[in-house]
Amino acid sequence: MLRCTMQSRRFLRLRGGLLPWLLPCGFALTACDDAEPPxxxxxxxxxxxxxxxxxxxxxxxxxxxxxxxxxxxxxxxxxxxxxxxxxxxxxxxxxxxxxxxxxxxxxxxxxxxxxxxxxxxxPNRPPVAVGFIPAFNTLVGDTGSLDVSEFFHEPDGQSLTYTVDSSDPAVATGSVAGSVVTLRALGVGTSIAQVRATDPGGLYALQPVTVTVRQADERFRDDFDTSASLDKWLVSNATAVVRQGVLELASPDGASVAGLAERALTSPLYPWRIDVSMGRRSLESSFVSVWWWTGDPVYSILSFEIGPQLSNNYNLFVFDMASRMALRIVDFSGASDAVKEGSGELTDIELSFSGGRFRGVAGTTELFNAKNSLIPRSLTAVALVSRGAPNATVLFDWFEVDGTMVNTPAFDWTVPKAPAIALSRQIRAVREFRVVDTTLEELFGPGG
Structure with missing residues (x-):
């Protein structure tokens, strides 16, 4: 390519040599140069x-x-x-x-x-962990699954693959389908499950999951051998003294507010059994009872009580929290010679719920045995209770709970624990609850 410029005088190289050409004034010769790229x-x-x-x-x-x-x-x-x-x-x-x-x-x-x-x-950036995967608290034989994708972030927008390894396969093992990790509890103990999220370039992030596995059965017994037993109970509106292997419980205002010694369980139980040896030292207007928390939103607390009411010497109450009524179940209330009524006398009581049947026994005498699938059946907390005349003393020689944990994992695979609220906060003023007699069928419908 040529680029042309105007000049007033040029020297042109001819074949025979270099000849000057003097151009007349005002006349110019156009010459052309090679153009160059950038x-x-x-x-x-x-x-x-x-x-x-x-x-x-x-x-x-x-x-x-x-x-x-x-x-x-x-x-x-x-x-x-x-x-x-x-x-x-x-x-x-x-x-x-x-x-x-x-x-x-x-x-x-x-x-x-x-x-x-x-x-x-x-650059390929590694995945990063987001927050913490919740611990998995469960029972032997149970499984829990969780989509772990929300606990990892891939900054480059690539797909992640997931794996899981257990530090103790005898306690728990893991498997993965997509981003859903499933843990299976095999034995009692603690294991750390490492969840790994890996990008296509092989970079990864880890999230540890603590897996705690307990036996499906739970049992505790308190013989009240020493005052150290009281450390395991939450005492409210009551004086509690352990004397000669017996818990003495008295409420300073028992007529209006019951005195309680409460204890929450680590997990709901069903089936379950309560065994207790209890009685009264003070007899006049004095009632000794065992309350248990069911987890039901309406019929939250049931109570088995010993003490004279009408012609009965034992009664079973269901507390209706919505209407603030103490519903006495006549099917489970009555009079029995097996229930001892003398001062200082103790009666061994067995209360159990298994196979849909609710059963009560005094000594060796069966007080009731009924089947109804609508009765609140879970057991999540218990209380030993003194009610009646102010400062009336009731006695507990020993207390035992035995049952099978109910494992109901939520989406975060954590087994719900017993409620932290105290039973005494559920029923602060017993006197405010109106006592109404009813039957099992009237309250819960036909047995099934």
């Missing part, structure tokens, strides 16, 4: 840019002929990084981890072009 005046070092982030660099080109240049930028792999040009400013945006090259072209108005190439690296 040339790079520097290099661009490798650029590192993360996924979804952008970085700009400046491309440097000189045009020998001083023409204005236009620019364009092209990526060798738009799936890794894209490139665009605004003037000589080149913007690169990361798309996915990998390597690419960007070619920058500068063109003059005549179509001549120059170019340079620089490399781009989009």
């Amino acid at each position: 040339a790079s005046c520097g290099f661009i070092p490798q650029l590192t840019v993360a996924v979804d982030e952008s970085s700009a660099v400046t491309a440097c080109f000189n045009d020998p002929n001083g023409d204005r240049l236009s620019y364009r930028a092209t990526s060798s792999d738009p799936g890794v990084a894209t490139a665009s040009a605004s003037g000589n400013t080149i913007t690169v945006t990361g798309v996915a981890p990998g390597n690419a090259s960007v070619s920058v072209t500068a063109a003059d108005p005549g179509g001549l072009e120059g170019s340079l190439v620089f490399r781009v690296m989009v």
